[in-house]
Amino acid sequence: MPVKAKYQFSFIDQADKQEPSHIRKLNTYDFSVKDNGRRTSEFIKKDVLENSEHLKDDSFTIRCDVVVIKDVDKGTASSFVTVPPPDMQRHFGDLLMAKEGTDVTFNVGGETFTAHRCVLAARSRVFKAELFGPMKEGSMVTAGVVHVEDMEARAFRAMLKFIYSDSEPEVDKEDYEDVMWQHLLAAADRYDLQRLKLMCEDKLCGLINVNTTTTILALAECHRCDGLKKACYGFLGAPGNLKAVAATDGFDHLIRSCPSVLKELIAMLAP
Structure with a gap:
């Protein structure tokens, strides 16, 4: 220096x-x-x-x-002025909670959510296409409400909070934590929220065990999560783990739904 x-x-x-x-x-x-x-x-x-x-x-x-x-x-140079840290994320979060100026409504799993079109479009190119672009006419809209199929309400709620705050969503650890992160990863991939998707991958890497490996590996294969797949293979490569996972009910379903996984497992275990 x-x-x-x-x-x-x-x-x-x-x-x-x-x-x-x-x-x-x-x-x-x-x-x-x-x-x-x-x-x-x-x-x-x-x-x-x-x-x-x-x-x-x-x-x-x-x-x-x-x-x-x-x-x-x-x-x-001035020691008399203290500049506070950025708080724009908090303001956007408050805007979502207060529902002020919302101009779009979603129905997800029987629950209704309101949001701001511009915020969603700025954060997700998929939302931008659905709300402003070519996909607008094809959106499932009834009486001004966008219907989102094949997604749990709690995952959509957590995704909305991330969109407005850009911070890691809070997940109840006692309520099947791994399942919630899996649903949230699928939602993030669906709406092209790459940062949220990587957050979910990182969380799921720490939740891999004998009972969760098959579903997490299938999810990683379906949503092109290379890092998560490597973590699953790393777990399966440890002594005794593959045999224990193979004895679970989810292993047969994994092999049937993701045959490419079986090939990769054989290549991994080959001498």
């Missing part, structure tokens, strides 16, 4: 306790240069020192004053 400093050398007569006699005035020097701050040509010459009154009994005392200078960004 570059460092700038001001330095001053002076002789000190300890016996007489006299005021320092300056060799040189304060000078600014950048110690980040290649010579490491050494500028020997600027110090006092030997013959001058030998004839100086400061040399007594072949000895002398030198005092060095160094002041380190910290460069301060002009934009943050």
Whole structure:
């Protein structure tokens, strides 16, 4: 890290306790240069020192004053003003909760949700196409309500909160946490919310076990989640895990619905 400093050398007569006699005035020097701050040509010459009154009994005392200078960004120089962190996400979240200015309604699993077209379109190109683009005429709209099929209401609610806040949705850990993250991943992929999709993948990687591997692996295969697939294969490759998973009811369904998985498992286990 570059460092700038001001330095001053002076002789000190300890016996007489006299005021320092300056060799040189304060000078600014950048110690980040290649010579490491050494500028020997600027110090006092030997013959001058030998004839100086400061040399007594072949000895002398030198005092060095160094002041380190910290460069301060002009934009943050003031210590009297504190700029708070961004809070736009909180404002958008409050807007969703208050339902102020909403102009689109969704019916999902028997529940109704209201939102703002512009916000949805800005965050998802799928919503943009459905609400403003070529897909608008083909949307399942009845009496001004968009009907969303094949999705759970709780997953749609969590997805909406993410769209407005860009933060990780809260999932009840006691209510089949892995199932909820699977539904949310499918919703994220459906509406092309890549950040949310990766969040779900990351969460599901930590929820892989004997009972969940088959459904998570099938989901990863269906929604092209390479990282999640690798995590599942890593679990199955551990001693005893594949045998335990093969004994579950979901394994046969996995092989029937995703035959490519069987090929990859054989390739993984082949010597």
